[in-house]
Amino acid sequence: MSTPEHESPRPVGGQDVGGPQPYGSTPPPPPPGYGQPEYGQQGYPTQSMPGPPPWAQYSSPTGALGTMRPTGMIILLFFVTLGIWGFVYYFQTHEEMKRHTGEGLGGIIALLIAVIFGIVSPFLLSNEVGRLYERRGQAPPVTALTGLWFFPGIFILVGPFIWFVRTNNALNDYWRSQGVTRTSLV
Numbered sequence: 001m002s003t004p005e006h007e008s009p010r011p012v013g014g015q016d017v018g019g020p021q022p023y024g025s026t027p028p029p030p031p032p033g034y035g036q037p038e039y040g041q042q043g044y045p046t047q048s049m050p051g052p053p054p055w056a057q058y059s060s061p062t063g064a065l066g067t068m069r070p071t072g073m074i075i076l077l078f079f080v081t082l083g084i085w086g087f088v089y090y091f092q093t094h095e096e097m098k099r100h101t102g103e104g105l106g107g108i109i110a111l112l113i114a115v116i117f118g119i120v121s122p123f124l125l126s127n128e129v130g131r132l133y134e135r136r137g138q139a140p141p142v143t144a145l146t147g148l149w150f151f152p153g154i155f156i157l158v159g160p161f162i163w164f165v166r167t168n169n170a171l172n173d174y175w176r177s178q179g180v181t182r183t184s185l186v
Contacts, residue, residue, distance in 0.1 A: 063100040063101060065180050066100060066171075067096065067182065067183070067184045068180055068182070068183045069092075069093075069168060069172065069183065071168045071169060073185060074164070075164065077185070086114070087114055087115065090110045090111060090114045091107040091114075093110075093129075093171060094109075094111075094124075094125070101131075101135065110124065110125075120147075122147040122160075122167070126146040126147050127147075129142050130143040130146075133170075133174065141166070141170040146166055149163035
């Protein structure tokens with residue numbers, strides 16, 4: 001018995017051996033159990049593997065440690081100096097984080113951004129503090145979204161205080177976990 005030239009021979013059982021298929025023909029069904037999870041495995045859909053965790057892209061910090069700052073005292077200094085201490089705070093914290101990690105804005109750029117584009121500074125500071133935690137493989141307690149407490153949170157009057165307390169406490173907790181015991185304002 002001969003088969004036509006455009007068809008490939010079929011083994012007993014009707015399964016194809018992988019030869020060329022004639023135009024317009026339907027491919028054979030997959031073997032039984034193909035694509036199903038093996039016994040004891042979860043049946044999750046197949047997806048591409050996720051990339052490395054966010055902290056894996058950063059080098060581990062090796063620079064100088066920063067200083068813890070008492071939250072209440074910073075708020076008091078902000079009011080006594082009519083807001084000037086806010087610029088000092090942005091400069092100091094960004095400069096310490098840059099010295100510690102070797103990455104980030106640094107004090108001068110953070111100060112320029114605070115003076116020219118002041119509304120973005122809370123978002124940037126919270127983001128930088130959150131990245132300190134990500135570098136260690138921990139979930140960040142604050143992110144850039146924490147800056148939403150500052151703006152538009154300013155319209156509920158307590159929003160900026162909530163932002164500052166959360167961000168400053170997260171930064172203090174980070175420095176404390178690195179072994180910093182001293183508290184300072186300058």
